[in-house]
Amino acid sequence: MTSSLQLDQHGRLRHLLTMDGLPRQLLTEILDRAAHLAEATSGADKKLPNLRGRTIVNLFFEASTRTRSTFEVAAKRLSADVINLQVSSSSTSKGETLLDTLKTMEAMQADLFVIRHDASGAAHFFAEHAAPGVAILNAGDGRHAHPTQGLLDLYTIRAHKGPPENLSVAIVGDVLHSRVARSDIHGLRILGCKDIRVVAPPTLIPAGIEQMGARVFHQLEPGLDGVDVVILLRLQTERMLGAFLPSLGEFHRDFGLTRERLAKLKPDAVVMHPGPINRGVEIAGELAYSERSLILEQVANGISVRMAVMDMILGDRGASK
Structure with missing residues (x-):
């Protein structure tokens, strides 16, 4: 269902909703396009x-x-017109439904919507x-997917460590609430990584993560x-209802x-983080931008990767008309 929704009859990107189910060749094509656009x-x-x-x-x-800023920069570098809709001050705050918002913007002849929502499955609905x-x-x-973050993480890994087939990658922290972790795991698995690890206390490990291809560790x-x-990964305390860990200090310990x-x-070995960083929680403050850290490079790579995705969806579609 998801693959048929994301891809057209020729196997080209129609929407990008999740990494799960995308063919390896397509992921490689996106990363190659991003490298070309970066140059x-x-x-x-x-x-x-x-x-x-x-x-x-x-x-x-x-x-x-x-995420919003890099999408805006990416679209403008491709010469697109960009509208940033402030949802808190839009008609949705007056009771307009998501579907009505979509249809209103379609009537203004928008070609592509970049959507972030706290509900898992919202992008599929749109x-x-x-x-x-x-x-x-x-x-x-929600907790479901963040495919362009997964792609920029893969791009960054490939640029520094080569193809992930023979790499060992550890994802550490709040895996339970992380859509980034899920997208990273899907992408790494698709590109052939055989040693994907998730490291967290038992309360922050989602059920069934092993079926996605990851090994679970409860000690760092x-x-x-x-x-x-x-x-x-950042501890997403805003999504936590109940006691998932004793304290931030004990988590850091x-x-x-x-x-x-x-x-x-x-x-x-290199260190990555999707941001924002909680200094003194998942990482010591002095390590955030150390010589082993690729965190700022991830931000820059996000522009090229998001350019590549938008160019493949809209640019290639226009060229094929």
């Missing part, structure tokens, strides 16, 4: 004409800084009800033993990345 916009003139005349709407029902020729790009829905040191990449723990990793 093409590396000079003083960063603007390309690919999406001139297209309209992209950033429709964010959840607060965001990095895709199922979008008019023909209108694309939906999931910028994060064995979970990080021999890994090439460490992806740290047991699962936080400190300088001492960093020193025990492989000398060429």
